[in-house]
Amino acid sequence: MPRVEVKKLTLKDLSKALGVSTATISNAFNRPDQLSAKLRDKILAECERLGYTGPNIAARALRTGETGIVGVVLSDPLRYNFNDAVAHGFLSGLAEVFDEQHVSMLLLSSKETPYHKPSIEAVPDYFIVYGEPRNATVLERLERQHKNIITVDFDYGGYPSVNIDNFQGAFDIAQYAIKQTKDCQVAILGLRLIDEPQLTNVAGRQLLDSSRSISSRRLDGYLGALKQAGLKVTPEQIWNIPTNEAEISYQAAKQLLLAKDRPNLLLCMSDRVALAAIKAAAELGISIPSQLQIVGFDDIPEAAVCHPGLTTVHQPFVEKGRVTANLLLQELSPKEQKVVLPVAVVKRESC
Amino acid sequence: MPRVEVKKLTLKDLSKALGVSTATISNAFNRPDQLSAKLRDKILAECERLGYTGPNIAARALRTGETGIVGVVLSDPLRYNFNDAVAHGFLSGLAEVFDEQHVSMLLLSSKETPYHKPSIEAVPDYFIVYGEPRNATVLERLERQHKNIITVDFDYGGYPSVNIDNFQGAFDIAQYAIKQTKDCQVAILGLRLIDEPQLTNVAGRQLLDSSRSISSRRLDGYLGALKQAGLKVTPEQIWNIPTNEAEISYQAAKQLLLAKDRPNLLLCMSDRVALAAIKAAAELGISIPSQLQIVGFDDIPEAAVCHPGLTTVHQPFVEKGRVTANLLLQELSPKEQKVVLPVAVVKRESC
DNA sequence: TTGTAGGCGTTATCAT
């Protein structure tokens, strides 16, 4: 590469070049009140001329422990967060706010972090933890950094958090769905209720104990509405889908709809699952909503354009991102803030 | 917050606790061959027990200049990159590969970086520069870091790059479109051809001189095909749309279609622009393709589902991300690699 | 195989 080799400039180099001490130059950048305006302008101009773009951030981070970087810790692989409409919308909401503040975000997947790895989590000043990390030690590692932390879609200790009202959303849509369905035979399609990589109902299994997880809140909502309506639900009617993905949801729905005592109402914990169920039903020649009613959760864009339109619970995922970013940047005061965003049932054709 | 205060551990602390020197512990993490396996295992186990999660990355970065972080420098605001299907697909492709390698990505918008800012660009070891930065000094700043750089969708100096074949795509689709259109009255809807924030044709304006930019390559392709077909194009027929956004494109198309000498073929430099033009035409009661033909560029998902389906040039934007990430991680040898991904015309109903 | 010591570039404290 035929290019001019540009030397990395340091404060010391500049100090020599300008005949000023390193401390003063540092002050010119960080503490304008510590020197005369005239000198400061001169220094800054000279730095620009020589090509010094500002203090090295690694050195500064070592010294001060601050970088100005926001870390976004994702409980799923990066790929998932770009492909799932809810996660993607959330990130998009963050991006909107961070753009304005010129903040950079470091995307960290907590899915399968080896324990012995240089602590990349030392880089950011702030952490947004999106979704409960599968690996519990991740949170301990973060705590040890003594950085600002906000959790999203789950709670942890006394840290500020942003959630949506999962219980109420599930309760409301279940209540609505039950009213719509005659002779109601319900099946619940749940997400990660138990720690089991295959499709199975939860009969005889231990529910994952994160009692405040999205899934268990939604399950509580469903069960609450069902109970209020005087409907019994057995564990055999509650199915566990291990990951929120189209293919596996499709298989699950197909299996369910092929069973002898086919349900006529599907309470799905996400739109992805519900959309897959719609597809499965269509292929089996089961008509919606006359023979089978389906409701989802999230209200992703596709829910509005599919056929039949999906009745679901709207959650403001982009707004969730905005709120989170703002909460973080306004320095998190009051310290222990717990935001719960409202949700609303959106009625379309599927139920 | 009632929580146990956890002290930040350093090598020195561990050294004291274990009765081994800091160097040995450092070696246990970074150079396994420098000590006995038994000692290494013991040290690692002990570190885990005490809660030491690995060397502080800021200190390491200062010492070695390496962090293992990949910086993605985006020429548009973060927000744009989450909302535009092409940019989003590219990032998604990167994410796929980075997941496997457990690398984290730092998203940096180069749009409006103030000059005097701590050099955050000192953090990453590798840079992916996606789209030519508006501010030329950004590239100079990066060069000064002496880090690995890959440019995407443009070229810079001798750095490795990943591009798509913009010229050929534009040439092919223009050639096809011309054949389809009787008595061809063409208008070109170009993106950022001139430095002008308003919609205007390029007559009498200086084209932006980045002759290898996406837009100028596509323009060359169009003009090449037009010329070959014996068609004349005046600068009055070439319109400049300042940013690739739906609203402004819509306004542009409307204005164009309302003019007295309305074109009957629109060569649009992106699907977003083309989709906006379709919308404008529909509202004006102009029927496609009988009264007006439209072609786009990119082949975003929406192009396949809109009405009428958009004839466009498919570019593999997700694959572009994968290729870029792989090129970066395989240590960039041979040093000066220039990848050009093929494109292909996709025929639908709009032309 | 393991320990000692210097320095990476910066900022903050204390002098001047």
Add this chain to the structure above:
DNA sequence: ATGATAACGCCTACAA
């Protein structure tokens, strides 16, 4: 208002 200096935590010659 400005300068000298120690310390942030780590890595790596080099010495033992």
